[in-house]
Amino acid sequence: MSSRRRKRKFKNRHLGNEDMVLQITSMADIFTIILVFLLKSFATGASPVSPSHDMALPESVSSDTMAEAMKIEVVADAVIFEEKTIAPLKNFRFDAAELENDGTARALNIAMRRPASAPAPAIAEGSAGPGLLVMADKKVPYTTLKTIMDTAAGNGFATFKLVVVEDDK
Numbered sequence: 001m002s003s004r005r006r007k008r009k010f011k012n013r014h015l016g017n018e019d020m021v022l023q024i025t026s027m028a029d030i031f032t033i034i035l036v037f038l039l040k041s042f043a044t045g046a047s048p049v050s051p052s053h054d055m056a057l058p059e060s061v062s063s064d065t066m067a068e069a070m071k072i073e074v075v076a077d078a079v080i081f082e083e084k085t086i087a088p089l090k091n092f093r094f095d096a097a098e099l100e101n102d103g104t105a106r107a108l109n110i111a112m113r114r115p116a117s118a119p120a121p122a123i124a125e126g127s128a129g130p131g132l133l134v135m136a137d138k139k140v141p142y143t144t145l146k147t148i149m150d151t152a153a154g155n156g157f158a159t160f161k162l163v164v165v166e167d168d169k
Helices: 002-014 026-042 106-112 142-154
Strands: 072-076 079-083 084-088 131-136 159-162
Touching: 026 142, 072 142, 084 106, 106 142, 131 142
Parallel strands: 072 131, 131 159
Antiparallel strands: 072 079, 079 084
């Protein structure tokens, strides 16, 4: 058979009106493998942490019982300490004029100063100083909480507990 004839025969054989059939099984296998790989490489659990040899990380313990302690509430328009509105807030933030040079809240400093004859209750047995329960709306920015906790620490509060709602899921 001449080479010209072979070319024509080959050409005619592949130009037919056959419908192309897509082999989806192989593609599904490939996509499944890719999906499993991506899901396995996406870590949602605890990630391994390796602190340096001279570092001791603190431990956290949650309790179901509420200890007796002084209470502070942070809402959108005010800071409430022991059921008294102490400092105004604008959209969960302190006004710059309300802050001391060291970053603490002026009105909160005045409210938290206690005479030595009236010690605040400790939040736990054996704690070094009075305790404070902090109840804050989930929209409160970190800077506001930091200002409140710095103010409390500067006034002798040694232990803080953040009050949260238990997830029932």
